[in-house]
Amino acid sequence: MDELIFKLNNVHFSYLHKYPALCGIDMEISKGEKIAILGANGSGKSTLLQLLDALIFPHKGRVEAFGRELNETDFNAASFCRDFRSKVGLVFQNPDIQLFCSTVKEDILFGPLQLGLDRLRIKQKMDAIVEDLGIADLLERSPHQLSVGEKRKVSIATILIIEPEVILLDEPTAGLDPQTARHIMDIIIEANASGKTIITATHDLHIVEEIADTAYILNRQKQIAKRGPVGELLLDEELLKSHNLTHIHKHRHKDEVHIHPHQHIDHHQH
Amino acid sequence: MRGAFKKNSFIERSLKGVFLVFKDSVLSEEQASYPGFLQSIDPRVKTATFLLLCIAVLIARNIYLLIFLYLFCLSLACVSRVSLRFFIKRTWVFIPLFSLLIAIPALFSFISPGEPLFSFKLFGLGLVITRPGLAGAVLFVARVATSVSLVILLGLTTRHATLLRVLRVFKVPQIFVMVLGMTYRYIYLFTEIVEHTYLAIKSRTGGLIHYKKGQSIVAWSIANLWQRSFKLNEDVYGAMLSRGYTGEPVLLEGFRSSLKDWVWFCSVAIIFVFIILSKIWMS
Numbered sequence: 251m252d253e254l255i256f257k258l259n260n261v262h263f264s265y266l267h268k269y270p271a272l273c274g275i276d277m278e279i280s281k282g283e284k285i286a287i288l289g290a291n292g293s294g295k296s297t298l299l300q301l302l303d304a305l306i307f308p309h310k311g312r313v314e315a316f317g318r319e320l321n322e323t324d325f326n327a328a329s330f331c332r333d334f335r336s337k338v339g340l341v342f343q344n345p346d347i348q349l350f351c352s353t354v355k356e357d358i359l360f361g362p363l364q365l366g367l368d369r370l371r372i373k374q375k376m377d378a379i380v381e382d383l384g385i386a387d388l389l390e391r392s393p394h395q396l397s398v399g400e401k402r403k404v405s406i407a408t409i410l411i412i413e414p415e416v417i418l419l420d421e422p423t424a425g426l427d428p429q430t431a432r433h434i435m436d437i438i439i440e441a442n443a444s445g446k447t448i449i450t451a452t453h454d455l456h457i458v459e460e461i462a463d464t465a466y467i468l469n470r471q472k473q474i475a476k477r478g479p480v481g482e483l484l485l486d487e488e489l490l491k492s493h494n495l496t497h498i499h500k501h502r503h504k505d506e507v508h509i510h511p512h513q514h515i516d517h518h519q520h
Numbered sequence: 521m522r523g524a525f526k527k528n529s530f531i532e533r534s535l536k537g538v539f540l541v542f543k544d545s546v547l548s549e550e551q552a553s554y555p556g557f558l559q560s561i562d563p564r565v566k567t568a569t570f571l572l573l574c575i576a577v578l579i580a581r582n583i584y585l586l587i588f589l590y591l592f593c594l595s596l597a598c599v600s601r602v603s604l605r606f607f608i609k610r611t612w613v614f615i616p617l618f619s620l621l622i623a624i625p626a627l628f629s630f631i632s633p634g635e636p637l638f639s640f641k642l643f644g645l646g647l648v649i650t651r652p653g654l655a656g657a658v659l660f661v662a663r664v665a666t667s668v669s670l671v672i673l674l675g676l677t678t679r680h681a682t683l684l685r686v687l688r689v690f691k692v693p694q695i696f697v698m699v700l701g702m703t704y705r706y707i708y709l710f711t712e713i714v715e716h717t718y719l720a721i722k723s724r725t726g727g728l729i730h731y732k733k734g735q736s737i738v739a740w741s742i743a744n745l746w747q748r749s750f751k752l753n754e755d756v757y758g759a760m761l762s763r764g765y766t767g768e769p770v771l772l773e774g775f776r777s778s779l780k781d782w783v784w785f786c787s788v789a790i791i792f793v794f795i796i797l798s799k800i801w802m803s
Contacts, residue, residue, distance in 0.1 A: 351704075
């Protein structure tokens with residue numbers, strides 16, 4: 251049996267105890283898996299990632315990580331906190347949240363310094379990561395001077411340097427040009443190939459097949475509508491349409507205007 | 521009812537001024553990355569030596585010494601590849617602000633009595649400029665000009681983030697340095713939000729708007745900005761926790777000094793000692 255990393259059992263979470271964000275979520279994620287969490291805007295994808303990163307805790311139900319239930323009081327213990335934070339990394343959707351230091355270099359070093367890693371080792375890892383991501387020339391710049399694509403790459407670097415077992419990504423390709431999006435996807439695929447568990451929240455279906463093997467679809471009731479292999483779910487047009495993951499596409503073939511539902515995948519059939 | 525409408529030129533001018541200051545600040549960051557002399561000096565040593573030079577300016581009572589220090593500052597700007605025209609323009613913008621209000625009254629006999637140089641009447645009032653008054657005012661302006669030039673040169677040749685890190689050397693707590701850095705980081709983001717909000721309002725209302733509606737829009741924008749900053753504050757704290765922050769930040773100082781830095785430090789120390797000795801000899 252594969253090593254279980256996360257186990258969620260009937261998890262409920264609401265903001266201000268008034269506005270439900272997740273209702274009765276059950277999930278099991280094993281080591282090395284590539285998971286996609288799909289859903290329309292406001293379906294609770296980001297909230298779910300924050301729960302998995304133990305930034306928020308369920309109001310009802312259980313979240314287990316690495317065989318232990320997560321609760322707020324455990325994170326007061328420095329050793330547990332450090333252990334968990336070095337195993338799980340979250341790349342936020344908005345890079346302006348992720349990059350809060352004065353320079354790119356400080357941002358990349360922030361995580362490993364807080365986690366007490368050896369300084370020489372940090373330096374070596376940083377050199378390797380910035381080289382891989384092609385961001386070496388950005389190190390001394392302030393995050394506000396970067397383009398969206400550069401910010402996204404730096405955000406990923408801030409997590410990769412920690413070398414976590416699990417990488418959570420919130421809409422990693424949103425707002426990126428195709429070439430930068432491709433680069434980000436390659437980074438994700440490479441991280442998974444090196445044994446890391448990848449959990450990506452997105453509604454961009456054309457990247458899902460590459461960055462995930464299994465997908466969960468969240469519905470408007472903030473529940474899991476369906477779980478299954480990505481290939482199967484992407485073929486279920488009705489399911490995708492009912493969860494706002496396809497749209498009506500209108501275009502012209504010679505003189506004829508043609509209308510059909512359109513998934514955001516590379517090859518769609520007419 | 522055209523009289524009931526007002527142009528928002530004051531708000532527009534103020535916003536444009538703020539954006540200009542920030543853009544200017546970004547430009548000066550570029551100068552800090554030029555391969556010049558001061559840029560190559562360890563920021564800790566550079567800050568300490570500039571502090572020494574500022575103290576020397578305060579101590580110096582001889583106009584020739586001040587002129588020497590000012591020319592020294594200009595030559596430092598040259599070897600640091602800072603555009604002299606840009607540097608002088610930037611410096612002399614501040615000097616009237618800091619010095620004229622004090623220096624002008626000091627010219628006259630009612631503040632500085634002594635040998636009269638020049639007299640004239642203003643609104644029937646006889647005014648006399650005296651030699652000690654003129655000498656004092658020139659000395660004061662020279663002192664302000666040199667101090668301001670040194671401070672601006674330090675700012676131009678050092679990245680703002682690095683200057684903040686230097687504060688650690690002076691035993692400023694890490695949390696304070698970090699908060700300052702984050703403030704500097706996010707002020708750009710909020711400036712952008714304000715700029716975009718203003719443009720969005722302008723695109724929908726045109727140039728003219730009733731002042732009551734204008735007040736309501738400004739109040740709403742302030743509230744909106746506050747709400748955004750509050751949300752951002754929560755999210756950034758989450759991002760910090762996610763990367764292992766536990767309340768005591770650990771920051772990298774990463775400064776390294778070389779022989780060149782110590783040669784520079786010794787040269788400035790010699791100038792400093794010379795100015796102190798000259799003050800002793802003169803007194």
